[in-house]
Amino acid sequence: MxxxxxxxxxxxxxxIAAGEVIQRPASIIKELVENAVDAGSSEVKIIVKDAGRxxxxxxxxxxxxxxxxxxxxxxxxxxxxxxxxxxxxxIRTMGFRGEALASIAAVAQVELKTRPHEHxxxxxxxxxxxxxxxxxxxxxxxxxxxxxxxxxFNVPARRRFLxxxxxxxxxxxNEFQRIALANPDVAFSLTHNDQLLFNLTKGKLLQRxxxxxxxQSSAQMIPVETETALINIHGFIGKPQIARKTMGDQFFFxxxxxxxxxxxxxxxxxxxENLVPAEHCPPYFLFFDTDPSLIDVNIHPTKTEIKFEDExxxxxxxxxxxxxxxxxxxxxxxxxxDQTDEISIPTFRKxxxxxIPSVSINPDFNPFxxxxxxxxxxxxxxxxxxxxxxxxxxxxxxxxxxxxxxxxETLILPSRGDSEEEIEQQTxxxxxxxxxxxxxxxxxxxxxxxxxxxxxSGIMIIDQRRAHERILFEDFLKNIQAGASVSQQSLFPxxxxxxxxxxxxxxxxxxxxxxxxxxxxxxxxxxxxxxGQPSFIxxxxxxxxxxxxxxxxxxxxxxxxxxxxxxxxxxxAQNACMRPGEFLTQPEMAELINKLFLCSAPxxxxxxxxxxxxxxxxxxxxxxx
Numbered sequence: 001m002x003x004x005x006x007x008x009x010x011x012x013x014x015x016i017a018a019g020e021v022i023q024r025p026a027s028i029i030k031e032l033v034e035n036a037v038d039a040g041s042s043e044v045k046i047i048v049k050d051a052g053r054x055x056x057x058x059x060x061x062x063x064x065x066x067x068x069x070x071x072x073x074x075x076x077x078x079x080x081x082x083x084x085x086x087x088x089x090x091i092r093t094m095g096f097r098g099e100a101l102a103s104i105a106a107v108a109q110v111e112l113k114t115r116p117h118e119h120x121x122x123x124x125x126x127x128x129x130x131x132x133x134x135x136x137x138x139x140x141x142x143x144x145x146x147x148x149x150x151x152x153f154n155v156p157a158r159r160r161f162l163x164x165x166x167x168x169x170x171x172x173x174n175e176f177q178r179i180a181l182a183n184p185d186v187a188f189s190l191t192h193n194d195q196l197l198f199n200l201t202k203g204k205l206l207q208r209x210x211x212x213x214x215x216q217s218s219a220q221m222i223p224v225e226t227e228t229a230l231i232n233i234h235g236f237i238g239k240p241q242i243a244r245k246t247m248g249d250q251f252f253f254x255x256x257x258x259x260x261x262x263x264x265x266x267x268x269x270x271x272x273e274n275l276v277p278a279e280h281c282p283p284y285f286l287f288f289d290t291d292p293s294l295i296d297v298n299i300h301p302t303k304t305e306i307k308f309e310d311e312x313x314x315x316x317x318x319x320x321x322x323x324x325x326x327x328x329x330x331x332x333x334x335x336x337x338d339q340t341d342e343i344s345i346p347t348f349r350k351x352x353x354x355x356i357p358s359v360s361i362n363p364d365f366n367p368f369x370x371x372x373x374x375x376x377x378x379x380x381x382x383x384x385x386x387x388x389x390x391x392x393x394x395x396x397x398x399x400x401x402x403x404x405x406x407x408x409e410t411l412i413l414p415s416r417g418d419s420e421e422e423i424e425q426q427t428x429x430x431x432x433x434x435x436x437x438x439x440x441x442x443x444x445x446x447x448x449x450x451x452x453x454x455x456x457s458g459i460m461i462i463d464q465r466r467a468h469e470r471i472l473f474e475d476f477l478k479n480i481q482a483g484a485s486v487s488q489q490s491l492f493p494x495x496x497x498x499x500x501x502x503x504x505x506x507x508x509x510x511x512x513x514x515x516x517x518x519x520x521x522x523x524x525x526x527x528x529x530x531x532g533q534p535s536f537i538x539x540x541x542x543x544x545x546x547x548x549x550x551x552x553x554x555x556x557x558x559x560x561x562x563x564x565x566x567x568x569x570x571x572x573a574q575n576a577c578m579r580p581g582e583f584l585t586q587p588e589m590a591e592l593i594n595k596l597f598l599c600s601a602p603x604x605x606x607x608x609x610x611x612x613x614x615x616x617x618x619x620x621x622x623x624x625x
């Protein structure tokens with residue numbers, strides 16, 4: 001049998017490596033900007049065209065490269081960061097494997113202009129698909145200038161898998177934010193299609209958070225500072241009141257390297273337990289400083305996952321540090337020990353005289369004078385009339401009263417364990433729920449969650465919130481088919497400020513939101529005013545609804561390539577339907593049920609959950625045999 005195993009050509013090996021390292025234009029931003037930071041740059045400029053498809057340009061004022069280094073940098077596993085295997089356990093730089101430039105040059109057309117500060121001439125190299133086309137000395141500014149053009153020009157299948165420009169631009173902004181937050185001592189700028197998106201000057205961390213995430217961020221941040229023998233933690237966490245359903249403002253950095261960690265995210269959320277609503281998450285920017293030998297950063301191609309030697313202890317430290325900061329700044333309910341009113345606690349000493357307790361007695365007390373005992377300050381009430389039989393005139397005997405079946409059904413016998421408040425609520429709900437509507441049908445509301453009514457086949461139990469969700473979903477679909485929705489204009493438009501990633505996404509889906517009745521107007525940089533909202537939804541919380549839609553897009557619940565409008569209708573119906581535990585009157589219950597059974601599919605919610613269930617007559621009879 002002949003030998004069949006052979007070494008791959010470098011060009012093919014580089015393309016395979018590029019599949020792991022370079023997934024989209026944002027990957028180029030990450031790799032090249034991290035290299036610029038490692039080169040000691042104090043200023044980095046990023047220029048992007050067509051969301052990185054046409055051009056990604058990175059300009060820095062770092063140390064630059066010599067002619068030999070510039071050529072060697074494009075070879076696989078050529079690096080200045082490590083020399084031997086032990087160096088992997090003492091890594092302080094962002095890049096170290098020497099795969100980035102070789103992978104980029106394998107799938108794009110790259111031009112590099114670089115010059116060290118101490119040299120008068122620089123070097124220009126042009127590489128296309130791993131093939132060096134030219135190399136010559138030139139005059140250029142000190143530092144490095146990378147131009148990456150026509151990404152995936154030689155891999156059409158990979159290029160077709162790129163998303164639309166708005167989606168790719170969101171990924172670029174996301175990577176930019178991670179690097180900018182980790183390096184507040186470096187000035188960054190990001191320009192897309194000749195539009196300046198970010199211009200970040202050098203400063204402190206809190207100022208960088210404010211510049212990247214929005215103007216309101218710094219005022220709503222709480223500092224975190226903890227030092228232990230294992231790890232030091234510093235940074236900022238958001239106050240509970242600014243927690244949002246949309247993820248994206250949560251950042252972990254280990255030795256200034258961005259890290260994803262669902263495990264440590266849980267540690268932060270445990271510290272916020274009972275302080276934020278369910279499924280909401282506050283922003284946080286936490287920086288960990290630890291010995292590089294206690295972590296492993298070489299477990300993922302993009303280096304966004306880090307393995308800790310003692311992850312369980314880190315979990316406890318993170319949770320305790322966040323909880324401590326929340327307590328320091330009165331974010332957690334606590335007892336006020338600084339109250340001015342003194343509390344006197346009586347004490348008994350051995351030599352204190354003992355006195356017999358005195359009891360005051362009213363010799364004129366008459367327990368039969370009820371009015372006097374209740375209101376001692378008022379004059380004695382008039383004597384009871386001797387003609388006491390007249391008090392009962394006008395009352396009918398029990399035999400003369402008409403007790404209808406409906407009235408007997410309203411009787412509620414409270415259980416022994418019910419509190420007075422629960423008994424009163426049950427009585428009020430029963431009284432209001434048993435008033436017949438115009439059609440004569442009687443509805444009962446149980447626990448402000450379910451509606452019960454009788455049907456020919458038995459008893460129907462309806463989940464009122466799911467019923468409302470189904471109704472809104474079909475209303476939204478009708479608006480889509482009509483091509484427009486009735487929008488109620490706001491007299492005082494509410495303004496919301498987003499980070500750049502959310503702002504890009506909102507601009508992309510603006511036309512779709514208009515179909516549902518939302519009118520948004522961009523007021524300033526990343527600030528939108530809600531000038532109109534759907535008119536057929538009562539008590540709508542428009543900012544929360546828009547936030548839920550953005551969360552659905554970012555979490556993957558909505559696929560922009562597949563039935564976008566129907567998916568948007570589902571998300572909006574889920575978040576715009578009535579709140580849990582809402583009390584309904586008889587007319588409201590009747591209207592809800594009538595609208596439900598006018599729907600094309602009343603049995604299930606858009607997500608496939610059961611809306612109502614029927615207990616048939618046979619089942620009822622079995623229960624009482």
